[in-house]
Amino acid sequence: MKQASRRKFVFAAGATAGTAGLAAGLWRWYRAGHDAHAPHALPKPPVAPPTAADDAFPNALRLPGAAGLYGVVDHPRNLTLIAKPAAHEILPGKPARLLAYEAEANGRTFLNPVLRVRTGAAMRVKFWNALEETSIIHWHGLKVDSNNDGHPHYAVRGGATYDYQFTVANRAAMYWYHPHPHPLTGKQVYLGLAGLLIVEDEDDLALQKALDLRLGATDIPLVLQDRKLDANGAPVFAPSKDDRFHGHLGDQVLVNLTARPHFAAATRLYRFRILNGSNARVYRLGFRHGGKPLGYFVTGTDGGLLDKPYSVQDVFLSPGERVDALLDLRAAAAGDTLSLVSLGFDAMHLEGGKGAPHAAHGALADGAEIELLRIPVRSAVAYDRALPQSLSRIEPLATENATNRTLTLDEAKAVWRINGLTYDQKSTPIVVKRGTTELWEIRNVARSMPHPMHIHGVQFQVVARAGSPEQYRRIANAPRSLSPADLGWKDTVLVWPGETIRIAVDFTHPFMGDQVYMVHCHNLEHEDGGMMLNLKVAS
Numbered sequence: 399m400k401q402a403s404r405r406k407f408v409f410a411a412g413a414t415a416g417t418a419g420l421a422a423g424l425w426r427w428y429r430a431g432h433d434a435h436a437p438h439a440l441p442k443p444p445v446a447p448p449t450a451a452d453d454a455f456p457n458a459l460r461l462p463g464a465a466g467l468y469g470v471v472d473h474p475r476n477l478t479l480i481a482k483p484a485a486h487e488i489l490p491g492k493p494a495r496l497l498a499y500e501a502e503a504n505g506r507t508f509l510n511p512v513l514r515v516r517t518g519a520a521m522r523v524k525f526w527n528a529l530e531e532t533s534i535i536h537w538h539g540l541k542v543d544s545n546n547d548g549h550p551h552y553a554v555r556g557g558a559t560y561d562y563q564f565t566v567a568n569r570a571a572m573y574w575y576h577p578h579p580h581p582l583t584g585k586q587v588y589l590g591l592a593g594l595l596i597v598e599d600e601d602d603l604a605l606q607k608a609l610d611l612r613l614g615a616t617d618i619p620l621v622l623q624d625r626k627l628d629a630n631g632a633p634v635f636a637p638s639k640d641d642r643f644h645g646h647l648g649d650q651v652l653v654n655l656t657a658r659p660h661f662a663a664a665t666r667l668y669r670f671r672i673l674n675g676s677n678a679r680v681y682r683l684g685f686r687h688g689g690k691p692l693g694y695f696v697t698g699t700d701g702g703l704l705d706k707p708y709s710v711q712d713v714f715l716s717p718g719e720r721v722d723a724l725l726d727l728r729a730a731a732a733g734d735t736l737s738l739v740s741l742g743f744d745a746m747h748l749e750g751g752k753g754a755p756h757a758a759h760g761a762l763a764d765g766a767e768i769e770l771l772r773i774p775v776r777s778a779v780a781y782d783r784a785l786p787q788s789l790s791r792i793e794p795l796a797t798e799n800a801t802n803r804t805l806t807l808d809e810a811k812a813v814w815r816i817n818g819l820t821y822d823q824k825s826t827p828i829v830v831k832r833g834t835t836e837l838w839e840i841r842n843v844a845r846s847m848p849h850p851m852h853i854h855g856v857q858f859q860v861v862a863r864a865g866s867p868e869q870y871r872r873i874a875n876a877p878r879s880l881s882p883a884d885l886g887w888k889d890t891v892l893v894w895p896g897e898t899i900r901i902a903v904d905f906t907h908p909f910m911g912d913q914v915y916m917v918h919c920h921n922l923e924h925e926d927g928g929m930m931l932n933l934k935v936a937s
């Protein structure tokens with residue numbers, strides 16, 4: 399009932415934003431964010447009128463523009479990110495209170511800004527915690543020293559600041575930043591704190607040029623976050639005991655904090671750079687054209703470009719992971735309707751125990767089929783770019799002299815564990831020698847859940863999978879039971895129940911002294927529940 403009336407509201411509300419109660423400043427950033435795309439607008443005619451098909455997805459996808467939510471800050475050198483309550487219309491006409499990172503740059507105000515830098519850039523960021531509880535910013539995927547990593551033991555209390563200063567050593571890719579105070583990460587991310595960090599290098603700029611990829615116009619970041627919203631459209635974080643065990647699922651999926659979004663496209667190539675920013679939900683990403691599956695290309699993963707484009711039908715994306723999907727709309731016609739969907743799959747919650755699919759409290763079940771983004775094709779354009787056959791180089795890590803290590807993921811008394819342990823901020827169960835490569839075998843027991851395992855401070859390569867479930871084996875068409883999205887640099891990898899994954903981790907870095915990072919499950923309720931260990935790289 400509650401659900402039905404909310405839907406009706408979303409459909410009816412359209413674009414009539416109620417301005418009455420809005421503070422002037424707020425309205426300014428809100429509008430600025432929307433006007434910002436005008437200069438990027440694609441050549442339009444011939445234009446198909448909006449169709450009835452868009453009615454179910456009435457809200458224009460929010461895109462990175464020149465200011466406001468997801469506004470792009472280019473080459474930030476001295477930036478202050480303030481974690482604070484902000485107002486944002488997730489449901490049109492209802493400025494809802496959530497949390498966001500606010501920044502000022504070039505006389506403009508940003509919320510959760512997209513930071514765009516080059517490899518090698520020097521960054522200085524001041525984090526100002528304007529929340530009423532501890533927080534810290536973690537740069538997910540970046541190879542920084544532990545002072546700059548945002549490890550929870552650096553969390554600062556409300557009102558305090560933390561200064562970051564580091565060089566971006568990573569390859570071009572879409573990284574992200576989010577809070578990491580223990581055990582408040584899940585709550586703070588859920589309430590809105592998360593932003594993108596786009597790193598560019600020669601290879602990626604070459605691809606952008608070859609395909610005419612422009613951020614916010616034809617190169618589209620998509621942040622997938624399922625949420626439960628209250629009547630004002632504000633996210634409600636109230637996990638039950640069961641949610642804390644399985645992960646907190648929402649009853650709808652927001653894309654770039656837009657409910658029921660559409661993205662109007664033209665007949666050309668687009669790159670969608672997709673982040674699973676959800677606390678717990680896994681997606682199986684596919685496209686549909688007129689109801690039929692439409693293949694696409696995977697061109698990049700967590701740590702950037704693959705060696706070449708791989709043709710796929712679907713890809714699993716677990717919390718924390720990113721994938722670049724190249725979609726070719728040249729065969730479409732103005733008036734066609736496409737969709738980005740999460741295809742149905744077996745979420746494998748407590749597989750061995752015949753656990754019922756997890757769908758507590760009216761949330762969408764994990765593994766349910768969901769239409770995420772409607773893509774109406776509005777205009778036909780001439781576009782004669784060809785997809786390059788080679789994108790970048792991925793040198794396989796040499797593993798002959800690697801140290802072997804095993805991580806076993808299991809559960810006891812409703813607590814998820816790594817090697818039988820849970821987080822203890824004072825102990826460091828994993829010590830690695832700086833400058834070495836390690837081969838880790840991550841084993842998930844059979845009676846378990848899928849765990850997206852993440853390591854701070856490094857990028858790694860997936861070497862092999864064994865014991866994968868059928869739904870994964872179906873797409874594992876690369877050697878050693880890997881799928882295309884396993885073939886790039888990674889910082890997060892999904893380990894299915896019963897599966898054993900081998901990864902090669904490069905612990906080479908230039909930082910003097912011991913560095914303390916961590917390894918954890920990126921299901922944020924599992925992480926906050928303690929499925930997380932300190933990891934020291936000893937110099």
Ligand code: C2O
Nearest residue numbers: 536538578718852
């Ligand atoms: Cu994105 Cu320690 O996490």
Ligand code: CU
Nearest residue numbers: 537538539854
């Ligand atoms: Cu991380």
Ligand code: CU
Nearest residue numbers: 849919921924
């Ligand atoms: Cu987990």
